[in-house]
Every structure is written in C-alpha cells, then in structure tokens.
Amino acid sequence: MKFVDEAEIKVIAGAGGNGCVGFRREKFIPLGGPDGGNGGDGGSVILQADENLNTLIDFRHERVFRAKRGENGMGRQMTGAAGEDTVIRVPVGTSIVNIDTEEVIADLTRHGQRALVAQGGKGGAGNMVFKSSTNRAPRRAQPGTPGDEREIRLELKLLADVGLLGFPNAGKSTFIRAVSAAKPKIADYPFTTLYPNLGVVSISRDHSFVIADIPGVIEGAAEGAGLGIQFLKHVSRTSLLLHVVDAAPMDEAVDPVEQVKTIEKELKKFDTELAKRPRWLVFNKIDLIAEEDRDAHLKDLVKRLRWGRKPWFAVSAATGEGCDEVVKKAMAFIEAEKRDAADAGA
DSSP: OOOOOEEEEEEEOOOOOOOOOOBOOBTTBTTOOBOOOOOOOOOOEEEEEETTOOOOGGGGTOOEEEOOOOOOOBTTTBOOOOOOOEEEEEETTEEEEETTTOOEEEEEOSTTOEEEEEOOOOOOOOGGGGOOSSOSSOOOOOOOOOOOEEEEEEEEOOOOSEEEEOOTTSSHHHHHHHHSSOOOOOOSSSOOOSSOEEEEEEEETTEEEEEEEOOOOOTTGGGTOTTTHHHHGGGTTOSEEEEEEESSOSSTTOOHHHHHHHHHHHHHHHOHHHHTSOEEEEEEOGGGSOHHHHHHHHHHHHHHHTOTTSOEEEOBTTTTBTHHHHHHHHHHHHHHHHHHHHHHHO
C-alpha cells in the first residue's frame, strides 16, 4: 500500500433545525396556547485516532465530509431530532491543522483519542419559547444556526522511539532489516527510500522499541527540496536519532563528514529543538573498509566532526556486525527516558 502522510479535506457540520410556530388545537379548547417546538442541533464532524490505520490514502479520493442537519421543531412542543455526528477515522499520530490560520487544532497520539473539528449549528427556538405575559400568542420562531465549515490539513507523523537519519544510500533500510522484522526495499545501487518504514526491534519479550526508517535527505530539505518535509516531520516525535553515515562511499569525491554537517544544518533550519535531540552516529558499511585501516579511518572521521565523547558506533548492516550493540544501548536509553518522564509526572 502506498504511504500517504498528508491530505487536505473540507469538513462541514450540520446546520441546526428551525424552530416551529404552532398552537394547540384540541376539542373544547378553541384558544390553545403556542406549542411550537425547538429545532434539533446539527451534527458535528469529529476525527478519531485508530491504531488499525497507517496511511491517509483514503483521503485522496474522498475530500468533503458532512454531518447531518438537525430536524425542524414540531407542534405539541416536540423538539426536532439532533443531527448525527460524522466520525472520521485517521491513523494514530495525525496532526490536524486549520489551513486558513495554520493553527494546530489537535494532535491525535493515542488510540481512540478524538478531536472536534467542526461544531454543529444550534437548533432554533420554537414559538413556545417566546410566550410571555404581554405576548400570549407569539407567531415567530428562530431559524437554526449554520454549522462550522473549514478546510483542514491532516499530517501523519510517525510514532517511533528511534528515527534513522542519513543521506540516500547510507544503508538505513539495510539497518532496519538487520535489527527488526521490517522488510523495506534495498539495492546495491544509489537508491533512496520513498516512504517511511516502521520496524519493531525486540531485545527480549518485555523489551522492545519502534524504529523508523525515514526517507533520505538532501541539501535544502527544510525548504522542500527532494523529499523535503516528508523527511523531516517524521523525526519530530522520536526521542533518539540514529544518524547513519556511509563510511565507505562508492564515489571517492563524497565526504562523509560533509554529509553529516549537511543534515545537521537541515535539522537546525527545520526545528532548533529537533536539532538538540540526542543523536548518535552510526558509521555503516565498515565491511567495505580494510580491517587494518578501519580503526584509523573511523577515528579520523570522528575527529574531523569534533564529535567529542558523544556516542558513535561502527556497524555493517549488511553482515549484522555491531548492530546488536547499537540497539541494546538504544533500548537502555529509551527506558531511561521513560523512567525520567514517569518520575517527572509523578
């Protein structure tokens, strides 16, 4: 299934029903009082997060969603029935943005979480409401008010603990295949992932985390070049970034250090807070470096990057060498983060 992570839709809530002008008409009661009922409220449009969905592709075909109108009031003081709400299911991790104001209406991060995006109109008052000591037979009623109508943008941001960063062909897809059950497309030629892939990394029965293979980035991604925002927005929820670096590029003119710095710049342009998130370097494809040269080559890259004591790893995603150490330390980091969050909330 094609991964679609953004869609624009129009939501129209139901209008309220009109109030009724009516009078009692019963045998032996020739001058019955007003008994026109109120109109029913219009239905609202609600978005609900559903963990069984993982893409917004359905909204490529259906773009307008309407809720039911409230029924008009009736005689004998009968209030019209309220319009039925329209509930739209979206994947967990969907942000809802008002297109006119760019305001984030809601961020649905839990299964079953709901957000009201268009409020139904109010039903109009019937003539019985206007009865008074000075107006015993009012002949007016109120119309129902219209429901809200707005255009919204749905943005799906992956819910993952760890995000993989890196240039196209850095080996992110191979890495996620090596450490999880995810099976993204890989090849031995320059190739970039077109759609994010999620994988569950299982350390033991009770210890696992979700890892996201994010589409490759190029210079100018923060301004929309290449896959642009499709790359950057999906790492906004992750607590740890693994920056996969091709330590042995096929093109000798390619400098891994410059590639790392390019992605750092794009992160800062897109979101300064995201740039401050914990990020570990994962030097990949060490199997393509002669064993006697490997240690000196990697230390030279770390020195040129001025990485200091921040974590870095050397792996071969193709052979699996070094991958276990990365995921075990990532698991320990995530569990520590969750404990700290729980202590802070206590």
